[in-house]
Amino acid sequence: DSGVTQTPKHLITATGQRVTLRCSPRSGDLSVYWYQQSLDQGLQFLIQYYNGEERAKGNILERFSAQQFPDLHSELNLSSLELGDSALYFCASSVAGAVNTEAFFGQGTRLTVV
Amino acid sequence: QQQVKQSPQSLIVQKGGISIINCAYENTAFDYFPWYQQFPGKGPALLIAIRPDVSEKKEGRFTISFNKSAKQFSLHIMDSQPGDSATYFCAAKNNYKLTFGKGTLLTVNP
Numbered sequence: 001d002s003g004v005t006q007t008p009k010h011l012i013t014a015t016g017q018r019v020t021l022r023c024s025p026r027s028g029d030l031s032v033y034w035y036q037q038s039l040d041q042g043l044q045f046l047i048q049y050y051n052g053e054e055r056a057k058g059n060i061l062e063r064f065s066a067q068q069f070p071d072l073h074s075e076l077n078l079s080s081l082e083l084g085d086s087a088l089y090f091c092a093s094s095v096a097g098a099v100n101t102e103a104f105f106g107q108g109t110r111l112t113v114v
Numbered sequence: 115q116q117q118v119k120q121s122p123q124s125l126i127v128q129k130g131g132i133s134i135i136n137c138a139y140e141n142t143a144f145d146y147f148p149w150y151q152q153f154p155g156k157g158p159a160l161l162i163a164i165r166p167d168v169s170e171k172k173e174g175r176f177t178i179s180f181n182k183s184a185k186q187f188s189l190h191i192m193d194s195q196p197g198d199s200a201t202y203f204c205a206a207k208n209n210y211k212l213t214f215g216k217g218t219l220l221t222v223n224p
Binding site: 055090 | 148157158163214216217
């Protein structure tokens with residue numbers, strides 16, 4: 001168990017809908033990262049937050065947004081969902097955002113858009 | 115643009131054999147190179163990592179070899195065991211962002 005908690009584990013929703021994925025980082029970790037994993041694209045970095053502030057942005061669509069709250073948990077909001085958004089979404093956390101800081105991954109949320 | 119290229123896509127090894135997975139990168143700004151192991155239904159877990167000022171790092175049966183001039187690094191799993199069967203990802207870090215290779219599905223036959 002990595003100590004990173006993601007909810008829900010599975011989510012099935014229809015196209016056009018909006019969903020929220022939740023992540024609780026390990027105790028003491030200030031950084032949260034979101035990744036999307038699909039068969040064709042592999043693990044893609046979406047966005048990183050550090051202590052409530054956005055620090056780095058990757059291949060995140062405009063339909064997606066995220067935030068990190070004062071208690072350090074994070075939410076990833078996906079809207080106007082399309083079939084192609086079906087994927088595993090991982091959250092990871094680390095003590096800080098510095099190089100050499102190990103990132104611990106949660107078990108992921110499997111999103112299926114039908 | 116894929117910045118970290120990983121090969122092979124899949125690998126079958128007999129128990130006790132050596133598993134070798136290779137990665138190549140383009141961006142010389144990368145400064146941290148971890149390997150992750152992922153079992154079905156689980157998130158990736160850090161296996162071993164190396165910085166570019168080191169040419170080799172060994173932890174138990176796992177060794178990373180790093181060639182800075184060639185911009186290549188590889189994972190060697192000695193005495194491979196069926197329990198090592200998983201997907202392995204190389205990654206490279208720059209500015210807080212981890213870029214992953216596409217993964218290698220390793221199967222170790224008993």
